Amino acid sequence: MTTKLMGTAVQRVEDQRFLRGEGRYVDDIAVDGRTLHAAVLRSPHAHARIIDIDVDEVLDLDGVHAVWTYDDLTGPMAEPLPLLIPHPALTHGRTQYALARDEVNYVGEAIAFVVADDRYVAEDAVGLIKVSYEFLKPVVGIDNARAAQHLVHEDVPGNIGARLEQNVGDAPTAIAAAPHRLELDLTVERSACMPMEGRGTVARWDADINRLQVWTSTQTSTGVRAAVAVKLGLDLGQVDVITPDVGGGFGVKIVHPWPEELLVPLAARALGRTVKFTEDRREHFISSAHERGQVHHVEVGFDDDGRLCGLDVEFWHDHGAYSPYGLIVPIITSTQLLGPYKPNNYRVVFESLYTNTVMVTPYRGAGRPQGCYTMERTMDAIAAYLGKDRAEVRAVNFIQPDEFPFDQGLIFQDGRELEYDSGDYPASLEKIKALVGWDEFPAYQAEMAAVGRKVGIGLACYVEGTGVGPYEGAHVHIETSGKVKVATGLTTQGQGHATVFAQLVADELGCRFEDIEVVTGDTRRMPYAVGTFASRAAVMSGSAIHLAAKRAKEKVLRIAADALEADESDLEIIAGVVSVKGSPGSSIDLGTVAVLSNPLRYAFDEASQAATQFSVGDPGKAPVPEDEEPGLEGKDFYSPERATFASGMHAVIVETDPLTAEITILKYAVVHDCGHLINPMIVEGQIHGGVAQGIGGALYERMAYDESGQLLNASFMDFLMPYVTEVPDGIDIDHLETPSPLNPLGIKGAGEAGVIPSAAVFASAIEDAEGFPITAMPISPSELFALRQQRAEEKS
Amino acid sequence: MKPAPFAYRRPDTLQQALADLAGEPDAKVLAGGQSLVPLLSMRLAAPALLVDINGLPGLAEIVVTDAGVRVGALARHADVLSSSEARRVQPLLAMALQHVAHATIRNRGTTVGSIVHADAAAEMPVVLTLLGGSVDVESTAGPRTIPAEELFLGPLESSLRPDEIALSAYFPALPEGAGVAFDEIARRHGDYALCGVAALVRLEGDRVVEARAGYVSVNELPTVLDLTADLAGVVDEASLAASAETAVAQLEPDGDIHATPEYRAQLVRVLTSRVLRAAYEDACERNAR
Numbered sequence A: 001m002t003t004k005l006m007g008t009a010v011q012r013v014e015d016q017r018f019l020r021g022e023g024r025y026v027d028d029i030a031v032d033g034r035t036l037h038a039a040v041l042r043s044p045h046a047h048a049r050i051i052d053i054d055v056d057e058v059l060d061l062d063g064v065h066a067v068w069t070y071d072d073l074t075g076p077m078a079e080p081l082p083l084l085i086p087h088p089a090l091t092h093g094r095t096q097y098a099l100a101r102d103e104v105n106y107v108g109e110a111i112a113f114v115v116a117d118d119r120y121v122a123e124d125a126v127g128l129i130k131v132s133y134e135f136l137k138p139v140v141g142i143d144n145a146r147a148a149q150h151l152v153h154e155d156v157p158g159n160i161g162a163r164l165e166q167n168v169g170d171a172p173t174a175i176a177a178a179p180h181r182l183e184l185d186l187t188v189e190r191s192a193c194m195p196m197e198g199r200g201t202v203a204r205w206d207a208d209i210n211r212l213q214v215w216t217s218t219q220t221s222t223g224v225r226a227a228v229a230v231k232l233g234l235d236l237g238q239v240d241v242i243t244p245d246v247g248g249g250f251g252v253k254i255v256h257p258w259p260e261e262l263l264v265p266l267a268a269r270a271l272g273r274t275v276k277f278t279e280d281r282r283e284h285f286i287s288s289a290h291e292r293g294q295v296h297h298v299e300v301g302f303d304d305d306g307r308l309c310g311l312d313v314e315f316w317h318d319h320g321a322y323s324p325y326g327l328i329v330p331i332i333t334s335t336q337l338l339g340p341y342k343p344n345n346y347r348v349v350f351e352s353l354y355t356n357t358v359m360v361t362p363y364r365g366a367g368r369p370q371g372c373y374t375m376e377r378t379m380d381a382i383a384a385y386l387g388k389d390r391a392e393v394r395a396v397n398f399i400q401p402d403e404f405p406f407d408q409g410l411i412f413q414d415g416r417e418l419e420y421d422s423g424d425y426p427a428s429l430e431k432i433k434a435l436v437g438w439d440e441f442p443a444y445q446a447e448m449a450a451v452g453r454k455v456g457i458g459l460a461c462y463v464e465g466t467g468v469g470p471y472e473g474a475h476v477h478i479e480t481s482g483k484v485k486v487a488t489g490l491t492t493q494g495q496g497h498a499t500v501f502a503q504l505v506a507d508e509l510g511c512r513f514e515d516i517e518v519v520t521g522d523t524r525r526m527p528y529a530v531g532t533f534a535s536r537a538a539v540m541s542g543s544a545i546h547l548a549a550k551r552a553k554e555k556v557l558r559i560a561a562d563a564l565e566a567d568e569s570d571l572e573i574i575a576g577v578v579s580v581k582g583s584p585g586s587s588i589d590l591g592t593v594a595v596l597s598n599p600l601r602y603a604f605d606e607a608s609q610a611a612t613q614f615s616v617g618d619p620g621k622a623p624v625p626e627d628e629e630p631g632l633e634g635k636d637f638y639s640p641e642r643a644t645f646a647s648g649m650h651a652v653i654v655e656t657d658p659l660t661a662e663i664t665i666l667k668y669a670v671v672h673d674c675g676h677l678i679n680p681m682i683v684e685g686q687i688h689g690g691v692a693q694g695i696g697g698a699l700y701e702r703m704a705y706d707e708s709g710q711l712l713n714a715s716f717m718d719f720l721m722p723y724v725t726e727v728p729d730g731i732d733i734d735h736l737e738t739p740s741p742l743n744p745l746g747i748k749g750a751g752e753a754g755v756i757p758s759a760a761v762f763a764s765a766i767e768d769a770e771g772f773p774i775t776a777m778p779i780s781p782s783e784l785f786a787l788r789q790q791r792a793e794e795k796s
Numbered sequence B: 001m002k003p004a005p006f007a008y009r010r011p012d013t014l015q016q017a018l019a020d021l022a023g024e025p026d027a028k029v030l031a032g033g034q035s036l037v038p039l040l041s042m043r044l045a046a047p048a049l050l051v052d053i054n055g056l057p058g059l060a061e062i063v064v065t066d067a068g069v070r071v072g073a074l075a076r077h078a079d080v081l082s083s084s085e086a087r088r089v090q091p092l093l094a095m096a097l098q099h100v101a102h103a104t105i106r107n108r109g110t111t112v113g114s115i116v117h118a119d120a121a122a123e124m125p126v127v128l129t130l131l132g133g134s135v136d137v138e139s140t141a142g143p144r145t146i147p148a149e150e151l152f153l154g155p156l157e158s159s160l161r162p163d164e165i166a167l168s169a170y171f172p173a174l175p176e177g178a179g180v181a182f183d184e185i186a187r188r189h190g191d192y193a194l195c196g197v198a199a200l201v202r203l204e205g206d207r208v209v210e211a212r213a214g215y216v217s218v219n220e221l222p223t224v225l226d227l228t229a230d231l232a233g234v235v236d237e238a239s240l241a242a243s244a245e246t247a248v249a250q251l252e253p254d255g256d257i258h259a260t261p262e263y264r265a266q267l268v269r270v271l272t273s274r275v276l277r278a279a280y281e282d283a284c285e286r287n288a289r
């Protein structure tokens, strides 16, 4: 038998290319000098009515080909952009226009679109457009949105886009009757995905065949395709959307269509030229999407052991100016907040509020970091109140291994029940405690205190619903060369899909790993797909690829059995050769099977001669048997009933400087359970990246809006993404593998996990070091210093 | 993020470069480009002409004598940092340069460019001021020397005229009996400091006879304080604390999105006493040799 590749740390096939600078991103497409370049005039004001736009001077500028404003848009292009995920509770959903019609609602909103010979001229042209505005009062921050003295959208009372409540049992009554009660107010600031590659789109209209080709840096090529077709009045069959290498997405690129994803194709068709838009960093800050900003109020009732009697959470979600992605983020917070715990009685209600800031859509973790932070802060507060060990309080609330499947009684982001499929939380807790040295820490802390040093330990647990539907599909094609071409429709942003998907195919089909080529995100190869988000690629496309490879294999065996005059059950495929078990002389390679699968009239080479009409086939039978198709292919789709729930626990030890309030990470430990691992190295890479991003969100990043809605830190100089020097060079990782019963491989998603508990775990550790509650994250040394001073003042 | 149109010249003689500058009032010198190019790209600066001085001969030199270190206009931060001669004569240069940006930026950015750029968040303007150095400049009207205390006028504003090229910066050697130290606190490694302090302490025998500290990122200008009186001859907890309080009181630090004024004051306090002590220890060590 061959060794299985599933579960082994196969080197990434992508890395040679990436590390040599041979990746091809959207901006590397169409670099021929004839391509036209677009730039966008963006609103410098957070809230204003547009009185007039004067583009006269622009048209006189040498090298400018066209300029569009709202008035130039017609038909579906003149309608608001789609509200992608409607929800009955989203009573006041609002989306922007591709170009602002008569009002701008955030600094950065697109107003005019210029196409010129190059980006330099396009930017010169943008500078010549004159817009007169009537200023409206900007609404910035959750407090102002709630106060609703001013409205973002005139027709949205109270700035409330949605209000959603869910109940399990009767939390208020249970809390009132509980032996102990606590209330907490917890805040999380805004951050953003910040992929190294921003948004970008290239489009080419081929007038000879009436066909549009679009390359775009997206997490959903099929979504963009459908949107472009609808907005430009084209048939789906006229539009190809191709996703080349993508330099990170983290959620922001699941939003579609971005205005530029429509305007670039529109301009390409109108001008008959290839047109390109490449977003710059400032644009990414002010005109893509942010996330995380929420304020939570918790009421909790519990018994002497810290066991929850009831949990009542009310929170306010800052939605920014528009709500194209519906209520996904706050729904995820409201449901995934429960983590590995049984609340017994739970009430959650949120309001989604408009503000005059960049819109909010999912960012890696998508509402879970806020939920985890809220729940875990509550656990720590209960432990502090009862004087108990924080790990113990968590343990008494865990769902136990024999309670799965466990129905939390809520409706999840996919419209289905929040039912956990499997997990082993007590085992995870034991592992994380051992990994971080939980039980030994108090002695260490005392030792440090004796020499004037402050250290603290934090713990945070999460559960993550991964692999949401509706479906993904895959196509596996064995060529006559023996090469295996695999296509799945969702897109890749650097995760290593070409490696892990090939591992699955090699295992199932028995072909050589090196002979497999994986293509993602190309609608020409797989037009039915959903996209890459919600830690779903491995679960959804991985399962679909496994099933498609299985179908291909079945066909291989049928044809090979015929050719080798053997029984299918006696055949095995190893390294691309089908042979009769025990008699290796009797064999046929996959390429030859592919030749035989496609009866030919014409030969093109030696190999194909074997399939021509005078060489093969029973003259008494149809060349292609009934129920068969020519070619050696397998295609299948995977559509699970519901999400599968991964889980994990993080622990961190920090040191806080008694004088400067600088926060240093001494140790970071992760226990992670995403079911069976396809490639442990890649999973660990996902965890490393997630932890790094989480450190950014917890200790460095924020969107510094002033009261007029200007983003003060819209550059990498002042928006502090961690460098590699800010991330600990060792992250201790331990895996637990609790397989999912919901898919054929027993896998769960791993993409977002690393970032989910960051705010929670750092708040926990800093609180432990400082001895006072941490209720707002992220936290900087300056803020920690202010808290110390406030504390000192309160004491004196 | 593309610059507005500009003309570009890369002369290969100083005379030509000075003539180019004299001929266009809206011209800018381009050295390492690490500060200017981002400003151009963000269209915060839009000069009509860039005069690239990277083709000029003889400006990359670092000339070290026992009296001091003269750094040519095309010497990169990395060159100065790795010059063991410069480090011997004036150790503060390397101590501060380690904190200037990251290796890739130090490979291109020039020390002279950093000084005439006159950013109060930059390390080298403070070092020059603390050491009482100067900058040699030239225009078609002739050469002149600008002492550090006359160089910095405001945020990103130096007393260089637009038609002048800075040819070198001069850092006097460490005086007899003196020690130096530098430390800063930044949000991330290599970032501009939230607060940085350079200090020079000079001893005669056991007594401190001179103690001065320069401050990075605290006010709109590079500021140097004379703290000799506060130390009153000795370095101990009390005298360091007194110096730190004087520094806080005199500087009244500014706030920004990364640090409140109170927090920055705390950093001034902590770093003043930390760096003065280190400079004192450096002096003791040198005197013991």
Ligand SMILES: Cc1cc2nc3c(=O)[nH]c(=O)nc-3n(C[C@H](O)[C@H](O)[C@H](O)COP(=O)(O)OP(=O)(O)OC[C@H]3O[C@@H](n4cnc5c(N)ncnc54)[C@H](O)[C@@H]3O)c2cc1C
Pocket: B028, B029, B030, B031, B032, B033, B034, B035, B036, B037, B053, B073, B099, B100, B101, B102, B105, B108, B109, B110, B111, B112, B113, B114, B116, B117, B121, B122, B123, B124, B160, B164, B165, B166, B167, B190, B191, B192, B193
């Ligand atoms: C990411 C990043 C981080 C950084 N961090 C730091 C930091 O922590 N500390 C720090 O001090 N600096 C930092 N810098 C700036 C860096 O040190 C620059 O190299 C320096 O500020 C300017 O030197 P330059 O040679 O690049 O000058 P340029 O960018 O070429 O020019 C800067 C200005 O000085 C003028 N100029 C330059 N040379 C001359 C001359 N010889 N005569 C007349 N005028 C001249 C130019 O006209 C321009 O106005 C950072 C830069 C970046 C990009």
